[in-house]
Amino acid sequence: MNLKEVYPDCDKLLPRLIAEQKKNGFISEQAMKKISDETKIPISRIYAATTFYANLFVRKQGNYLIEICNSPSCYLNNSLDVIKELEKLLKIKSGETTKDNKFSLHIGSCIGCCDKAPAMMINKKVYGNLTKEKIKEIIQKCKS
Amino acid sequence: MQILKKTNLKALEKAKKLGSEKIIALVSKKGLTGRAGGGFPTGKKWQMVKETPANEKYVICNADEGEPGTFKDRFILENNPETLIEGIMIACFAVNAKKAYIYLRSEYTSLKPKLQKTINEVLKKAKSKLNMEIFSGAGSYVVGEETAIIASIEGKRGQPNLRPPYPTTQGLFNKPTVINNVETLTNIPQLVLFDDWKDLKLHSLSGCVNKPGVYELPIGIKLKDIIKLAEPKNKVKAIYFGCFGGCLPYEQFKEMEMKQENICKQNCALGSSTMIIVDETKSIVDIATNIAKFYEFESCGRCTPCREGTMRILHFLEEISLGKATKEDFETLQELAWVIKETSFCGLGQSSMNHLLSALQYFKKEFEAKLK
Numbered sequence: 001m002n003l004k005e006v007y008p009d010c011d012k013l014l015p016r017l018i019a020e021q022k023k024n025g026f027i028s029e030q031a032m033k034k035i036s037d038e039t040k041i042p043i044s045r046i047y048a049a050t051t052f053y054a055n056l057f058v059r060k061q062g063n064y065l066i067e068i069c070n071s072p073s074c075y076l077n078n079s080l081d082v083i084k085e086l087e088k089l090l091k092i093k094s095g096e097t098t099k100d101n102k103f104s105l106h107i108g109s110c111i112g113c114c115d116k117a118p119a120m121m122i123n124k125k126v127y128g129n130l131t132k133e134k135i136k137e138i139i140q141k142c143k144s
Numbered sequence: 145m146q147i148l149k150k151t152n153l154k155a156l157e158k159a160k161k162l163g164s165e166k167i168i169a170l171v172s173k174k175g176l177t178g179r180a181g182g183g184f185p186t187g188k189k190w191q192m193v194k195e196t197p198a199n200e201k202y203v204i205c206n207a208d209e210g211e212p213g214t215f216k217d218r219f220i221l222e223n224n225p226e227t228l229i230e231g232i233m234i235a236c237f238a239v240n241a242k243k244a245y246i247y248l249r250s251e252y253t254s255l256k257p258k259l260q261k262t263i264n265e266v267l268k269k270a271k272s273k274l275n276m277e278i279f280s281g282a283g284s285y286v287v288g289e290e291t292a293i294i295a296s297i298e299g300k301r302g303q304p305n306l307r308p309p310y311p312t313t314q315g316l317f318n319k320p321t322v323i324n325n326v327e328t329l330t331n332i333p334q335l336v337l338f339d340d341w342k343d344l345k346l347h348s349l350s351g352c353v354n355k356p357g358v359y360e361l362p363i364g365i366k367l368k369d370i371i372k373l374a375e376p377k378n379k380v381k382a383i384y385f386g387c388f389g390g391c392l393p394y395e396q397f398k399e400m401e402m403k404q405e406n407i408c409k410q411n412c413a414l415g416s417s418t419m420i421i422v423d424e425t426k427s428i429v430d431i432a433t434n435i436a437k438f439y440e441f442e443s444c445g446r447c448t449p450c451r452e453g454t455m456r457i458l459h460f461l462e463e464i465s466l467g468k469a470t471k472e473d474f475e476t477l478q479e480l481a482w483v484i485k486e487t488s489f490c491g492l493g494q495s496s497m498n499h500l501l502s503a504l505q506y507f508k509k510e511f512e513a514k515l516k
């Protein structure tokens with residue numbers, strides 16, 4: 001079946017969801033309803049797609065979305081130390097958001113920066129060769 | 145490096161002069177195979193799409209590089225996007241596609257502005273009417289699989305589908321579709337234009353080494369000659385071919401020529417020449433647990449053996465790490481690993497146990513030493 005014949009805008013869905021995530025930090029039910037009205041794609045399908053991806057959220061994320069890699073190359077280069085430092089500084093665990101809504105932390109899969117391991121992204125900007133000291137500096141900068 | 149050579153639209157010009165038949169024949173003759181891991185002959189794939197009658201056809205450049213330890217496509221996107229774009233244009237010409245997508249993983253979002261700019265410039269310079277769109281992913285390892293990439297663009301959950309039908313006949317929007325990897329497509333203009341083009345492959349080396357990076361090497365070079373380039377920090381214990389490719393003990397296999405068939409014989413897979421170097425200071429049980437976590441996280445949840453199995457495997461491995469597992473647990477772990485491998489729906493689940501099964505084959509003692 002050619003899905004385009006049923007939902008002509010089907011290939012616009014993921015770009016819309018990514019834009020919404022970027023703009024509001026999450027994809028609310030209202031946002032899904034609106035996208036559904038405009039694209040004529042049933043909201044159930046929109047919810048199904050949204051919840052599939054690790055970078056789309058149905059709960060509001062902090063201003064600084066931190067994604068830190070814990071796949072093997074980073075793991076072998078002591079990513080766990082860096083992760084612990086982050087958890088200590090932010091007082092949250094993976095999947096959580098700070099009370100002031102400033103930071104969200106996600107431990108995830110390889111971000112393709114294994115030559116700069118351990119590595120992380122904050123709002124998709126890459127920080128590599130991380131150490132505890134570097135982490136402190138970076139978080140300090142975000143806070144100020 | 146050959147992969148960094150620019151072709152400045154001269155290859156496209158040549159391709160247009162030759163015509164689509166001849167260009168496909170040339171790609172086949174030079175023996176280019178898919179660089180995403182499968183190793184399917186590129187010319188043959190194009191031929192299948194060309195032969196399938198349809199009013200519309202598509203080309204998708206797979207830039208959803210997600211295999212842990214792999215960063216060679218990123219290297220190309222950063223350093224030679226012009227030639228990649230020219231490769232996509234040649235692919236479109238060869239199969240008569242009017243629309244191309246570059247499926248860019250979300251982790252590479254920072255590369256998007258420059259890539260978009262380069263697309264605009266190259267298309268303008270070539271006076272091309274081709275519609276080339278960067279399509280961003282949203283974080284999913286399994287989407288790298290070709291049927292899943294199609295599902296993702298179509299706005300569905302990015303889950304794999306059964307093949308056949310293959311994308312070459314019923315792909316995106318049910319139309320014949322070429323899906324090629326970044327490295328594959330970048331090789332196209334180079335092999336079209338340069339008579340001295342060689343079948344070289346990019347290797348991503350990382351892990352316990354001083355010089356991680358992308359190395360361009362001929363196919364079939366000895367393992368030890370690859371590994372020494374990255375300057376291991378200590379005595380090397382094992383090499384992991386990404387997560388899905390499994391592992392080999394270094395000392396025993398260092399003289400082996402790195403060819404797909406040699407590695408397959410050892411129940412491993414070379415994939416896209418990803419090598420994660422593990423030295424004597426690290427525990428294989430810890431790495432197995434780390435990789436198990438990766439699969440548990442990335443399992444898309446569609447089928448039971450992979451969804452439930454990866455979770456149970458992780459649990460067992462954590463218990464072993466903590467010294468809490470019994471002999472019976474260990475036996476169940478091994479049996480379960482085989483069940484997952486044999487009964488999972490797609491490549492992710494089927495290959496998710498390679499690392500564990502090979503670790504059990506070569507480093508069983510490390511596991512046993514931790515049992516209760």
Ligand code: SF4
Binds near residue numbers: 443445
């Ligand atoms: S094997 Fe895993 S990734 Fe593949 S379909 Fe099943 S649950 Fe999804």
Ligand code: FES
Binds near residue numbers: 069114
């Ligand atoms: S393993 Fe961490 S970036 Fe690849």
